[in-house]
Amino acid sequence: MASQDITPVGKDSAKVSLLNDPKVRGYIFQAVAVLAIAGLGYWIVDNTIANLQRARLATGFGFLDGRSGFDISSSPFLAYSSDSTYLKALMVGFLNTLTVAFAGIITATILGFVIGIGRLSHNWLIRKLCTVYVEVFRNIPPLLVIFFWYLGVLSVLPQARQSITLPFNMYLNNRGFFFPAPVFGDGAWLAGVGLIAGIVGALLVRRWAHKRQMATGQQFPVGLTALALIVGFPLLALVIKGFPLSFDYPVLGAFNLRGGSQIGPEFMSLFLALSFYTAAFIAEIVRAGIRGVGKGQSEASHALGLRAGPTTRLVVVPQAMRIIIPPLTSQYLNLTKNSSLAVAIGYPDLVAVGGTILNQTGRSIEVVAIFMIVYLSLSVLTSLFMNWFNAKMALVER
């Protein structure tokens, strides 16, 4: 690269033409670039303003306070109606994006790890099945996967009146998955306190057990204790308050099941499609990561007397994670971005809701700007979190 170190200093520099001085040339080059880009920017802005004036269009974000007038099918976290503002509609869409991305990331990771490890299995059949899975899903567009799931979900599941009945008053039909919604009565807050206490207790136990193992070598069943604490405390709180908890069960109405909580087929198919599609990529990353750990590591572990399970869990995976995490981050980001394909099957994510608003108000620049800001911030946040996690994992190295 053009290095500043080789710029002649002292008397000789006078002899060199200024144009041949890498430093000066660098400045000129950069100045030209700035001018060119500023010029292009000005040209674009000028044209945009002229076009907007010609079409007599207003600009600005003031329209976000207006009444939306349309309903959104799925708004699990915000109370939304057609009387809410455009801003609230966008928030609902944003939360829906986050929900499907979060759920998809968790499932895709689990599935991806299972299949990635399956591809390295000694079992020929499992290995081949996992390979077929990866090769099929990696090589078709995600949009097609989403359509497959949507058509599959819609055509396989029965009509509302012939719902598949599952235990605990849960139902499955082509309008979605229905389950009882908990209704909290007076004093249910204590259960929340219990839950927090349980989590804190579990963390303390874990720290104590780790310390004890380091000091004495004795192990402690941390997992079971933690489970008991996290489930036990809230239960205890409920018993004290005399079970202030009831359930709203779904029952068959004129058209569909009413009451309870509902997960629509749009969410299900988008979630399944994103999970299955991304899992194929995560599986390849996991496979590469595990193969990247030297064979000597697992041999040494066997020599120490560790069996296959602990070897994978304690020796191979922690080292493989360091290889796996950076590409895993970009897969998580891809999944989040691919969730914008929701628009194709009518799941109200940010892009779908934003598109409707764009059409109702005609504010294309503002809506696209909102899309960009939201997705860019999501990318930056995910990257920051994964960088932090990566740094934490990297500390294992000496």
Place this chain on the structure above:
Amino acid sequence: MGTNLKGQIVMKNLVLKGALAASAFVLLANAASAATLDDVKKKGFLQCGVNTGLPGFASPNDKGEWSGFDVDYCRAVAAAVFGDATKVKFTPLSAKDRLPALQSGEIDVLIRNTTWTLSRDTQGFDFTGVNYYDGQGFMINSKKLSGINSALQLSGASVCVQAGTTTELNLADYFKANKMEYNPVVFEKVEEVNAAYDSGRCDAYTTDQSGLYAYRLALTAPDDHIVLPEIISKEPLGPVVRQGDPQWADIIRWTHYAMLTAEELGITQANVDEVKNGDNPEIKRVLGQEANTKLGTDLGLTNDWVVNIIKAVGNYGEVFEKNLGSGSPLKIARGINAQWSKGGLQYAMPIR
């Protein structure tokens, strides 16, 4: 992208400097800035935005040839401008794309069963008339939902609807006003709405009634489905142009009136050449046969513009019957789209 971010900042500055209304960022424009007519003439063809596939209004056959009510309106405008109805190209647009496409100049005129509303009219668009008076209705599967014969029984239903349409807004208002619950299932494209309704994802399908009749043809078992009697909204459908070009808007507006007037006066595709030289003064005036007439040239066209339109597509009644009425599989009655003299709402302003 650097240019873009920079662009937005610069733009903001300019707008602020303009100080038109700093709080609302309103940009005002001078009247009559661009002449679409000149652009169209220079291009040599009319770019017309139509539906992606609504039988009866605009749909392509397997050779890619377009036909339908709206398509004939596009041809009529081309005939008025060029004297040649083939000088038109069609851009199929989804409900969501249609207004941005017009706004961006991708199309010259939008004739795509678009509802005339105040907010659209003030957002940089101009409606030039109503070529079809429609109303929103509901369609259900009468086999599965045998007891239902009114939209007021739809409380709790899932309703399939196309995104970004006035239909979506009317639906919300209707259910709210009648204190009924519903679950909207929203898709961007008509094909997706059709497929979802056909597969039983929704209990009801709502859109303009003309659309319901058209889409019913493409369902797996069309005879199982009925259109409920309620009409929950006024849907005056008409051609749209960009605001700020009165001349172009006039051309589209008077093309419609010319077709209505022709029907009123009995001028048809078959007899136009004959009656042109007859002695009815009104017909002669409309067809530009009066001595020293300036009706056509004042509009920016030739004086025989009405003759060209009628020769190319026929009068309003002919276009209606061919695409929507008895001459089509849809068999929609004229109803409120009849001439004013026959109890309908279609009323042409006098051409004189």
Place this chain on the structure above:
Amino acid sequence: MVDSNLSFVRTEMLQGQTPPLAERGIVRWMRINLFATPIDAALTIFALLLIAWYLPPVINWMFVQAAWVGPDRSVCATVAQGGIQPEGWSGACWAYVNANFKQFMYGPYPQDQIWRVNLVGIMFVLLLIPLLIPKAPYKVANAITFFFIFPIVGFFLLVGGWFGLTYVETPLWGGLLVTLVISFVGICVSLPLGIILALGRRSQLPVIKMFCVIFIETIRGIPLITVLFMASYMLPLFLPPGVTFDKLLRALIGVALFASAYMAEVVRGGLQAIPKGQYEGADSLGLGYWQKTRLIILPQALKLVIPSIVNTFIGLFKDTSLVSVISMFDLLGTVKQHFSDANWASPQTPISGLIFAGFVFWIFCFGMSRYSIFMENRLDTGHKR
């Protein structure tokens, strides 16, 4: 002389016994590969059950029950749905794919002009094959023809309006033709643009570096749908009033810009893998920046990342299916458009159409990924540090 009669040493070898059944042939293979441990055995049985449960119905649906030919929807619908199939029938509707095959390949391209598309396709294949075979001669000439001359010839052949060819405007293009045109142009544009961006990102000029980083990271941070949305609706606003862009061209710009940001990161990976000594060696030979980049750095860096480049191409190819969201009729868009064809509407039509589209996409992507693996193995033997 040795009296052989007295010898108790065996003079000829015993015939080797066949190994026990568990140690030979298929049984041994199964014991090692399928039933090594109890868990393995359980997994195998589980997998076999899974296959036995799902595979026969799928084969039955796709091949045995499928309707292969027919004039209209009646062959794909049961009697109750207005067709000829018996009640309870369910099978793939390949007749629908058959009948619309031309539409899926060419879209509404004029029937009598389809030979032009085929000609371009043949030229594409004839130029591509020698380019892919590492041993084929005239690589440079071949590459120049393929990436520079072929696009121009192909463009004039497809669009027409020259040499007596009728003009076919781009809205008449569709189906696989559009998918291939968008991916080919995307590939041709994104590679050079990506290289320039990657060089810019590694540049020591802070302003250049900043512009490149902003561009790359912005594009990589947002979904392709947003980019296509911008290209489709905002690009016309950016241009002088009255200037309009072809819709296909807008999609092309969107896809190419999107792919070039990803390509830039791939190339950057290659640039970073080049040891510092190579840069210093070039500097010491007195080469300028462009000479050094062109002759020393890029040939090595690009060779290192060929597999990743091909993977980016695969991603680009799959991403072209998104243009159907902005109302363009690529392969997927055309297939979906024909769902609402009243002639073919049946419960089996959509899924059959999607399986066909998926199969076409899969063939292309799988082919590219195999080639990527082949190149990876080939290059592996050369420079392994």
